[in-house]
Amino acid sequence: MADAGFKSGLEDVVALTSDICFIDGKEGRLVYRGYDAVDLAQHASFEEVVFLLWYGRLPNETELSALRRELAESSDPHSAVRDLIASLPVNTAPMDVLRTAVSLAGIYDPDGNAMDPEANHRKAVRLVAQIPTIVAYFEQSRHRREVLRPNPQLSLAGNFLYMLTGQNPSEQSVKALDTALILHADHELNASTFSARVTAGTLSDIYSAVTSAIGTLKGPLHGGANEQVMRMVDAIETLDNVRPWLDRAFAEKRKIMGFGHRVYKTDDPRAVVLRRISYEMGETAGTLTVYQLLEAIGAYVRERKQLHPNVDFYSGSVYRMMGIPADIFTPVFAISRIAGWTAHILEQYHNNRLIRPRAEYTGPTHLAYKPLAER
Ligand SMILES: CC(C)(COP(=O)(O)OP(=O)(O)OC[C@H]1O[C@@H](n2cnc3c(N)ncnc32)[C@H](O)[C@@H]1OP(=O)(O)O)[C@@H](O)C(=O)NCCC(=O)NCCS
Missing domain, CATH: 1.10.580.10 (Citrate Synthase, domain 1)
Incomplete structure (x- = not known):
């Protein structure tokens, strides 16, 4: 998202140094x-x-x-x-x-x-x-x-x-x-x-x-995405419904939860590990229904939007199998x-220094005050 001379949302801005x-x-x-x-x-x-x-x-x-x-x-x-x-x-x-x-x-x-x-x-x-x-x-x-x-x-x-x-x-x-x-x-x-x-x-x-x-x-858009992913899986319900449901979401320009990332432009390495765990836990539980739905959703979103799953895409399925609401x-x-x-x-x-960015002001600057009775 380009604005005058900078990208909004502090994209690519380096704000500090860190060893972590x-x-x-x-x-x-x-x-x-x-x-x-x-x-x-x-x-x-x-x-x-x-x-x-x-x-x-x-x-x-x-x-x-x-x-x-x-x-x-x-x-x-x-x-x-x-x-x-x-x-x-x-x-x-x-x-x-x-x-x-x-x-x-x-x-x-x-x-x-x-x-x-x-x-x-x-x-x-x-x-x-x-x-x-x-x-x-x-x-x-x-x-x-x-x-x-x-x-x-x-x-x-x-x-x-x-x-x-x-x-x-x-x-x-x-x-x-x-x-x-x-x-x-x-x-x-x-x-x-x-x-x-x-x-x-x-x-x-x-x-x-x-x-x-x-x-x-x-x-x-941050931690709440994994809950929304499972709500999407529940709404889609069957493999046959994956494409029609996503087509509707794309047509309505809705964001698909669990996809995209500000920094990763390839597979999120965390999602790769969680995908394996989602499969293994599904096998132990004796049902791969959710895993298969996630796979079908992942493949279609990749095909249509070239977006990769992020950490939130598989984590919800893993947590659900542990009995976490x-x-x-x-x-x-x-x-x-x-x-x-x-x-x-x-x-x-x-190593503190106050964090205080600036905003590019886009409003008026010289309005004259009007008394209440004149507004
Ligand atoms: C993570 C996220 C907030 C990053 O946002 P961002 O860096 O500001 O990226 P943008 O929202 O500007 O997305 C860039 C483009 O990809 C599209 N896009 C990004 N994520 C998308 C998604 N999940 N579903 C559909 N389209 C998406 C945007 O619509 C935008 O397209 P456009 O340029 O045609 O308008 C964003 O990908 C998102 O909302 N994902 C869903 C929520 C999610 O899973 N969050 C957990 C993050 S770990």
Whole structure:
């Protein structure tokens, strides 16, 4: 979209330097602190990736155990946050619950508004640990289920599925969620991370920055797309309906959720991994219906629009097979992206400069004030 002398939406604008994440949009590569994210997704755990994003190197065994312990010890939010969750209308959107609960958690954080690096690291640990439990508590609360407290023996992914579904998750589900969390953990200056850095850049506190980020992630052009993909799959329903449904959408100039990307001009490497997991989980569940619909949609959108599937295209199908409800898909994105948000906020504090772009003004400049009675 070209405007006078620049592309709108800050396209291709480099706003800052960062050591955290590199995206090669032409080659379809995503790199966290020098490591290929696809390689990490295959070999590492989400907790290892959190450490990597924060500290710039992989943890040794002692460091990883210490982080796991800290996360487990910090995972239960303050009782005021639990009370808030229990008091909310059952039809509240989970992303609204998360945004409000995180904001409240900041008020009760034992480090308050302290801005020294150690306090900010402790707050980052609490945020990574509590975002999954906040989401799971709301799921329990809206279904009036028995309140399950976090199980410190489980990994972050395992505990989230346990608290969310009320059942011990299968090994395959835990591994698949852990992989998805790694793949979503960071993505350079995506819209929500940019929001977080803009807020942190004013030297506001980390909870305020994360609250901004959650509000930004919620939109369907960002984290909300995976939920919309599954709504599309449900609306299409049969393979025969794929082309007529998409033809209508193209004719009405509707955006097809789960396709296109501001940076990738080839296959999104995260979508490639999630596609495989979607197939494997479908096989285990004994039904490939959703996978086959996704494949048919993907092929036709590629043929007609030359658009590639992005990370949101297959993730919803994977989450659904784990028993995660559709309106929790975007909160799952937040459970992962909090790793990247906090890494970026800490980096922003470390080397801060206020982020304040300009707008090219296109309105009038010399209007004369007219008294109310003359308008
Ligand atoms: C991700 C996204 C917001 C990137 O937006 P962007 O960089 O501003 O790109 P634009 O919206 O300007 O798209 C460029 C062109 O491709 C088309 N396009 C991009 N994504 C499309 C989609 N998902 N469906 C249909 N057409 C699409 C646009 O209509 C536009 O065509 P035009 O030049 O003829 O007007 C956009 O691709 C989109 O809305 N995708 C759907 C939502 C989604 O999946 N979001 C998750 C991202 S990980």
